[in-house]
Structures are given as structure tokens and as C-alpha cells.
Amino acid sequence: MTATPAPSLDFTAIDVETANSSRASVCAVGMAKVRDGEVIDTASWLVTPPAGHDTFAPRNVAVHGLTSEMVAGEPSWERIFPQIMGFIGEDDLVAHNAPFDRSVVHQACSAYDLDWPEARWVDTLQLARTVLTLGSYSLPFVAKALELEELAHHEAAADALQAARICVALSARTGSGTLADLAMGASPRSSRASAAPRGASHPANRATGDFSGLDATGVLAGEQIVFTGTLQLSMRAEAQALVEHFGGTAQKAVTAKTTILVAGNLDPRTLRPGAKLSSKLEKAMVLAERGQAIEIWTEDDFHQRLDVGRDELEAATRQQRVAVNPSWLPSYVLEQARALDPAAGYTTWLRDALRHPSGRPTADDVCIRCGGAFGIDAYWMFLERHVCSGDCNDALKRTAKAEWKKAGVARPDAPSYAESYGRAVIG
Ligand SMILES: [Zn+2]
Structure with a gap:
């Protein structure tokens, strides 16, 4: 291993933890800022999750150890958002399993109508998969393979710092x-790329956010999955049906073709280098060391992948619908804004300008942008x-902000972080 200096490696690494299966339920955030390949600053907060997303589920508490008592009195995501934006500045973002962190920050922002900037996200998990061959690509294993000092896992500040060092x-x-x-040079591992159809589980697509090739059931496409141990979150038959539904194959036993071994009964915090593992898991580790593309996932990893995969697929489907409807911004968005008093507060003004004139949607209405249906649990805003x-x-x-600007509509000054859209995106 040659340690070449990385003179212009600049980014912010971020890690978030959630209180429950809702990805708006952010309860901790950690960040580490890198300049010229060195960590120069860190920041972290405990966060009170948004109302309606603030129950702490046993599954999540088991992973990070945070409880509602521990975040009581801590600021909301909305309160710390300006500081988060200030810390990130114009940086690209790095995270380990980035689709999860990206989904959390987007959904937490949606809960408060905040604008998350269109930053580039780089996923160290996908990068590690292309560069290393390991039995697990969770932070502790990747860190060990790269000869990095071990840090506490599932603690947002430590995980962000470790993701930065890994990058x-x-x-x-x-x-x-x-x-x-780094992001460009990482090509998908050949065995996995040939097993998976174009699109869905193509690591490069997950890393870059280009989901244009996705099909509806491809989240686990090409994966051959074995379950071992007692599952805590679902019945084994159910889990196997999920695998088939998402395009994978459920196997009974580990073979030379197995790509993922999902281990029930395995505490995410004990899956770390040197841990005592069952013989089946040890065998998988050995296969991985010999070069087989097999990974050990905890049951939590499995469900998280499916949850985020659903999001990615829905976003891809919306994107396809939008492509055929490029001129979708309704005229009332401009008309309403013109009629409003620019002396009103920013939040009130924005809400009034964007509100649909016919009130809440009826059963026949569809999304004004993509033509999609509204979910039964759709957010009130x-x-x-x-x-x-x-x-x-x-x-x-x-789009509304761009149109208002073009039309010279007077509106209240936005908080500086709310105008972060539109900056250049690399790549
Ligand atoms: Zn839509």
C-alpha cells in the first residue's frame, strides 16, 4: 500500500442516526470536514426528531443506543440546519452507505420545508466494494482493511470521522x-456487475444517483441471498419472499454463487473485526478473503437496503414521468406570488405562494409535477x-423561485441557507 498524498481532496463527511423506520426521524448527526486530505474540523449534534417521527423504536435503539430521554431538550433539525449548512458550505458530501444518509437529510428537511442543497454524494461503501474484497463492508471492517484506528461504531460523530478517513x-x-x-475511477466489481442487470443494483448508479436504468423490482437484482440464524424483524418465509419480489434469489445454503448472507441474531454492534462468529459466518468470511463476492449483512442492513431501495425506485419512476412533462409549473404559482405582500415572513409567504388554489387534493387529483398519486400517509404540506x-x-x-426571479416578483428575504439551490454540481 502506497500512501500517495491527496493534495486537493476536499469534502464534508456526514453520518446520521434515526429514531425509527421513518427516515425523517433524525436523532443524531455527525460531520467531518476534509481539506487537502486532512480532517480539519468536526461537528455533531443530538437532535430531537420532528413531531410525528419522534418515537424511538427498539430496533434503532439497539443499533445506536440513543433514547427519547437522551435527546430531550436537544435542538430540532430545523434549529441546527443553518449551522449544518454553514459547516458544509459548498462541499461535496461523503457518507458510508450514502443513499441512507441522503434519504434521511432529504426527508428531515421535507418535514420542515427546508431546502437541502443539490450536493454531489459519494458513497464510501460502494467505493470500498470496488477497491477491496471483504466479508463485510460495514465501517469497522473497511476501516480495518485500510489499517485505520478503530472508532466507536453507530455513533454519528465517530462514524462521520471514520467515513472521512476511509475516503x-x-x-x-x-x-x-x-x-x-475517486468517484469516477471506481468501477463496479466485475463479478457483481456481470451478475446484475443494468440499472437497479448497479453500484455506480447507486453512488452517482443516476437511477435512470432502474426497473420496478431490481433492488436485489443479481443477488443470491442466504438467511442464517433466527430473524428478529420478519419471518424467514416473508424475508425470502421479499428477496424474490426485489429481484434476488433466495438460497437454502451458502454456495460459490452466494453474494449476501443475512445473519439474524447478529447484533450490528458485534459485527466487527475479531468478533466470534457462527461457523456459517466464518465460512463466508473465508470465502470473501479468497475473492468470492460475498457479504455478511445484519438483518437491519437487509431491511434498510430494501427501504432505501423503495425510495430510489419511486424517485426513478417520478423522474421518468417528469421527463414527458417538462413544462409542469402551474400558472397560479406566479399569480399567487404577485398578489402577496412581500412584507410577510418568508415561511408564511412561501406557504401562501405555493398552496394549490383548490385546497386539499380529492381522489381524482394527481401530483402537479409528476402526475403520480398521493399516498394515504402523505405529508400535509x-x-x-x-x-x-x-x-x-x-x-x-x-422552479418557482427561478420563475419568480425571472418575473421580478418581490418576496421576503430568505434565510441564506434556503437559497442554496442552483449552485454548480460537479460531474
Ligand atoms: Zn410527484
């Missing part, structure tokens, strides 16, 4: 001078605007 180490190992080089999702809400705000 720097991977860049040194691959000789990448910038984050863009989205319903008020007749948008189906955070994606469509963000697009509505972004």
Missing part, C-alpha cells in the same frame, strides 16, 4: 487526487401543494 485512505490507495477522480413527495416538493420550490 482519504481509498483515495490514497487508488491514487486519486480529487474526490471526483405536500397535500396542500398537490405534490406527491419530497422530490416533487423540492422541484416545485426550485
Whole structure:
């Protein structure tokens, strides 16, 4: 291993923890800022999750150890958001299993109608998969393979710092001078790429956010999955049916073709280098060391992947619908804004300008942007605007702001972090 310096490696690493299965339920955030390949600053907060998303589920408490008592009195995501934006600045973002962290920050922002900037996300988990061959790509295993000092796992500040170090180490190992080089140079591991159809589980697509090739059931496409141990969160037959539904194959026993071994009864915190594992898991580790593309997931990893996969698929489907409807911004968005008093507060003004004139949608109404249906548990603010999702809400705000500006509409000054859209996106 040659430690090449990475003179222009600049980014912010981020890690979030959630209180329950809702990805708006952010309860901790950690960040680490890297300049010229060195960590120069860190920040972390405990967060009171948004109202309606603030129950602490046993499954999540088991992972990170945080409880509602521990976050009582801590600031909300809305309160710390300006500080988070200030810390990130214009940086690209790095996270380990980035689709999860990205989904959490987007959904937490949606809960408060905040605008998350269109930053580039780089996923150290996918990068590690392309550069290393390991039995587990969770932070502790990747850190050990890169000879990094072990840190507490599932603690947001430590995980963000470790993701930053991993990114720097991977860049040194691959000789990448910038984050863009690193992300670009990482091509999918050949065995996995050939097993998976184009699109869904293509690691490069997950890493770059280009989901255009996704099909409806491809989240686990090409994966051959074995369950071992007693599952805590679902029945084994149910879990196997989920695998088939999401395009994978459920196997009875570990073979040379197995790509994922889901271990029930395995505490995410004990899955770390040196842990005593069952013979089946040990065998998988040995297969991985010999070069087989097999990974050990905890049951939690499995469900998280499916949850985030559902999000990615829905976003991809919306994207396809939007492509055929590019001129979707309704005229009332401009008319309403013109009639409003710019002396009103920013939040009130924005709400009044974007509200759909016909009130809450009826059963026949569809999303004004993508034409999609509204879910039964759709967020009240989205319903008020007749948008189906955070994606469509963000697009509505972004496009409306551009149109108001073009038309010279006077409006209240936005908090500086709310105007972060529109900056250049690399790549
Ligand atoms: Zn929509």
C-alpha cells in the first residue's frame, strides 16, 4: 500500500442516526470536514426528531443506543440546519452507505420545508466494494482493511470521522487526487456487475444517483441471498419472499454463487473485526478473503437496503414521468406570488405562494409535477401543494423561485441557507 498524498481532496463527511423506520426521524448527526486530505474540523449534534417521527423504536435503539430521554431538550433539525449548512458550505458530501444518509437529510428537511442543497454524494461503501474484497463492508471492517484506528461504531460523530478517513485512505490507495477522480475511477466489481442487470443494483448508479436504468423490482437484482440464524424483524418465509419480489434469489445454503448472507441474531454492534462468529459466518468470511463476492449483512442492513431501495425506485419512476412533462409549473404559482405582500415572513409567504388554489387534493387529483398519486400517509404540506413527495416538493420550490426571479416578483428575504439551490454540481 502506497500512501500517495491527496493534495486537493476536499469534502464534508456526514453520518446520521434515526429514531425509527421513518427516515425523517433524525436523532443524531455527525460531520467531518476534509481539506487537502486532512480532517480539519468536526461537528455533531443530538437532535430531537420532528413531531410525528419522534418515537424511538427498539430496533434503532439497539443499533445506536440513543433514547427519547437522551435527546430531550436537544435542538430540532430545523434549529441546527443553518449551522449544518454553514459547516458544509459548498462541499461535496461523503457518507458510508450514502443513499441512507441522503434519504434521511432529504426527508428531515421535507418535514420542515427546508431546502437541502443539490450536493454531489459519494458513497464510501460502494467505493470500498470496488477497491477491496471483504466479508463485510460495514465501517469497522473497511476501516480495518485500510489499517485505520478503530472508532466507536453507530455513533454519528465517530462514524462521520471514520467515513472521512476511509475516503482519504481509498483515495490514497487508488491514487486519486480529487474526490471526483475517486468517484469516477471506481468501477463496479466485475463479478457483481456481470451478475446484475443494468440499472437497479448497479453500484455506480447507486453512488452517482443516476437511477435512470432502474426497473420496478431490481433492488436485489443479481443477488443470491442466504438467511442464517433466527430473524428478529420478519419471518424467514416473508424475508425470502421479499428477496424474490426485489429481484434476488433466495438460497437454502451458502454456495460459490452466494453474494449476501443475512445473519439474524447478529447484533450490528458485534459485527466487527475479531468478533466470534457462527461457523456459517466464518465460512463466508473465508470465502470473501479468497475473492468470492460475498457479504455478511445484519438483518437491519437487509431491511434498510430494501427501504432505501423503495425510495430510489419511486424517485426513478417520478423522474421518468417528469421527463414527458417538462413544462409542469402551474400558472397560479406566479399569480399567487404577485398578489402577496412581500412584507410577510418568508415561511408564511412561501406557504401562501405555493398552496394549490383548490385546497386539499380529492381522489381524482394527481401530483402537479409528476402526475403520480398521493399516498394515504402523505405529508400535509405536500397535500396542500398537490405534490406527491419530497422530490416533487423540492422541484416545485426550485422552479418557482427561478420563475419568480425571472418575473421580478418581490418576496421576503430568505434565510441564506434556503437559497442554496442552483449552485454548480460537479460531474
Ligand atoms: Zn410527484
